[in-house]
Amino acid sequence: xxxxxxxxxxxxxxxxxxxxxxxxxxxxxxxxxxxxxxxxxxxxxxxxxxxxxxxxxxxxxxxxxxxxxxxxxxxxxxxxxxxxxxxxxxxxxxxxxxxxxxxxxxxxxxxxxxxxxxxxxxxxxxxxxxxxxxxxxxxxxxxxxxxxxxxxxxxxxxxxxxxxxxxxxxxxxxxxxxxxxxxxxxxxxxxxxxxxxxxxxxxxxxxxxxxxxxxxxxxxxxxxxxxxxxxxxxxxxxxxxxxxxxxxxxxxxxxxxxxxxxxxxxxxxxxxxxxxxxxxxxxxxxxxxxxxxxxxxxxxxxxxxxxxxxxxxxxxxxxxxxxxxxxxxxxxxxxxxxxxxxxxxxxxxxxxxxxxxxxxxxxxxxxxxxxxxxxxxxxxxxxxxxxx
Numbered sequence: 021x022x023x024x025x026x027x028x029x030x031x032x033x034x035x036x037x038x039x040x041x042x043x044x045x046x047x048x049x050x051x052x053x054x055x056x057x058x059x060x061x062x063x064x065x066x067x068x069x070x071x072x073x074x075x076x077x078x079x080x081x082x083x084x085x086x087x088x089x090x091x092x093x094x095x096x097x098x099x100x101x102x103x104x105x106x107x108x109x110x111x112x113x114x115x116x117x118x119x120x121x122x123x124x125x126x127x128x129x130x131x132x133x134x135x136x137x138x139x140x141x142x143x144x145x146x147x148x149x150x151x152x153x154x155x156x157x158x159x160x161x162x163x164x165x166x167x168x169x170x171x172x173x174x175x176x177x178x179x180x181x182x183x184x185x186x187x188x189x190x191x192x193x194x195x196x197x198x199x200x201x202x203x204x205x206x207x208x209x210x211x212x213x214x215x216x217x218x219x220x221x222x223x224x225x226x227x228x229x230x231x232x233x234x235x236x237x238x239x240x241x242x243x244x245x246x247x248x249x250x251x252x253x254x255x256x257x258x259x260x261x262x263x264x265x266x267x268x269x270x271x272x273x274x275x276x277x278x279x280x281x282x283x284x285x286x287x288x289x290x291x292x293x294x295x296x297x298x299x300x301x302x303x304x305x306x307x308x309x310x311x312x313x314x315x316x317x318x319x320x321x322x323x324x325x326x327x328x329x330x331x332x333x334x335x336x337x338x339x340x341x342x343x344x345x346x347x348x349x350x351x352x353x354x355x356x357x358x359x360x361x362x363x364x365x366x367x368x369x370x371x372x373x374x375x376x377x378x379x380x381x382x383x384x385x386x387x388x389x390x391x392x393x394x395x396x397x398x399x400x401x402x403x404x405x406x407x408x
Contacts, residue, residue, distance in 0.1 A: 027066035027081070032406060039402040040066050043386070043395040051079035051228055052386040053295035054399060057303040058407075059379045065296055071387070072229040084214060084294050085228040085385045086276045088269065088366030089180070091217065091291030093373075094203060095187045096135060096323070096346025096364070097305065097314065101206055103345075104319040107194050110135070110345055114186070117193045124167040133173050134186040135346035136327035140168025141186060142177040142334075143254050147262030150274075153181075154284045156198070160189045169254065175333035178341075180258040181265070184288025187346065200285045210312055213300050215293035218285040227292060230270040230277055233390040236368060240267045254334050269367050270389065289367070295383040302363055302374040303381025320376070323347060324362055348373075355397060357382070357404055371396035378407050 024044065029037045033056070040054045051069035055062065071079045102108035108117075110132040115122035121129070126139075133139045144159075145166055152158045163185060169177075179186070188199035195202045200218035208215050219227070244267070247253050260267055266275045269289070275281070281290055293301075304314045315323070326349065329342040339352035347362040348354060354365050356373050357380060363373025368389025373382050382403070384396040 025066055025068035028062070028064070029066065030063040033063050033403075035406055036064055036399060036402045037066060039399040040064075040384075041068075042398065043384075044069060047233070047388050049073045049231070050386060050388040051083070052384070052395075053079060053081075053083065053085075055295040055299035055381075055383045056403065057299050057309075057381040060303060060307045060309055062296070062299075067295070073231055073387075074229060079228065079387075081296070082214075082226055082294070083228055084216075084223065084226045084292050084297075085370075085387060086230060086282070086289075087291045087293050087298065087370050087372070087385065088276070088289050088368065090293075090298065090364050090366040090370050090372045090383075091286075092183060092288050093347060093362075093364030094207070094215070094217065094291055094301070095184060095191070095199070095287045096344075097301070098191050098199065098203060098206065099131070099135060099187060099346060100315055100319050100323045102191065102194055103322065104316060108190070110322070114139075114190060117190045118164070120161075120164040121189075123165055126168060126172065129168070129172045131190060132327055132345055134179075134183065134190070136343045137176045137179045137183065138173050138328060139179070139186060140170045140172045141166060141182050142169060142179045143182065143257035144261055145169070148264045149262075150264050150278070150280075153261060153264045153286065154280055156185070156285060159185045170333050176328045177254070177333040178258060179288065181261055181286070181288050182258070183346075184286055184290070188285065188287040198285055199287050207301060207314065208297070211297075211300055211304060211309060213294070213297035215291065215297040215301060217287050217291050219282040219292045221283060223292075224279050224282060227279075227282060228385075228387040230368070230387050230389060232268045232270060233368070233388045235390045235392040236268060239391040243267070255336065268389070293383075293385075295385045298372040298383035298385070299381040301381070302372055302383070303379070305374045306376040306381070307379045324349065355400065357400055357407075365396070369393045369395055371400070380407075
């Protein structure tokens with residue numbers, strides 16, 4: 021194993037560790053972590069490289085990172101917990117829990133529509149600023165007042181950032197606390213893991229500094245050059261919210277490198293976690309972790325029913341992803357361990373999921389963000405070979 025890599029590997033999983041080492045090829049200034057649990061025990065816990073390229077600080081077991089859309093999987097988990105407890109109904113109108121949401125023709129939008137990117141609110145129709153997205157009520161009020169961009173339930177488009185506030189406000193109305201507090205009380209505190217939706221200030225020193233890799237920079241530059249300035253680019257707007265975020269989601273001190281966004285609760289993209297915490301959380305959805313199982317089999321059966329697949333409302337090239345009730349499912353766009361796997365990946369290369377067939381919880385995190393990115397896929401392929 022490379023001198024840059026440290027951690028533990030259980031015998032029989034050495035090819036997975038080798039794939040993790042190869043993820044650093046061509047990324048000499050990268051940091052990353054990999055955590056895999058099988059049957060409730062850690063079989064791989066590795067980390068390496070640099071936490072912050074500006075200081076050359078190493079990535080350690082204590083390093084946490086922004087997990088981008090892996091956060092959506094955690095929000096889906098919270099919703100499923102509420103369904104399991106009989107407090108939330110996927111087929112209920114959102115307005116049943118959030119009455120103000122019924123404005124502008126949205127009275128028929130169901131909870132499963134917002135979870136599965138079918139609500140018609142993939143992007144705001146007004147420009148939001150960075151300051152706006154730091155304030156929960158500013159964003160939720162804007163979304164509650166907005167008219168859908170298409171007939172809800174009839175099509176989908178990826179709600180890259182807005183989904184978190186939509187799901188999160190339903191959760192908040194039910195539990196009476198913020199989504200971040202509920203995540204702590206229901207998930208991270210009982211499991212004893214380091215993951216947050218809304219980072220406490222005293223934990224900021226642990227967060228990895230993110231950099232934009234060449235394939236992501238090139239993609240954003242090409243999209244910018246090809247954009248028709250006379251037309252609204254709703255796919256770009258879904259990422260930037262108008263003026264709140266850079267198209268890359270991060271720059272040196274902007275976007276999700278801004279500590280203010282770390283502290284804010286942005287449940288579609290702003291979660292922060294260690295790889296070991298994420299792997300433990302996902303493991304606990306399919307096996308007991310320290311005597312705790314987060315979701316029972318009946319709840320999973322309902323939550324993993326396919327809600328969204330195929331071509332989206334706003335044209336995008338295949339392959340296309342699939343979603344259940346907020347959980348990203350195995351597809352050509354995101355190949356997980358088996359066809360039964362579920363979880364969510366995130367911008368720039370983050371991947372986290374559970375697999376009920378093998379009892380797996382998996383998390384790969386990196387601070388060098390790429391668009392054309394086989395790093396996690398190669399690790400998953402190696403894991404599949406080891407388990408089979």
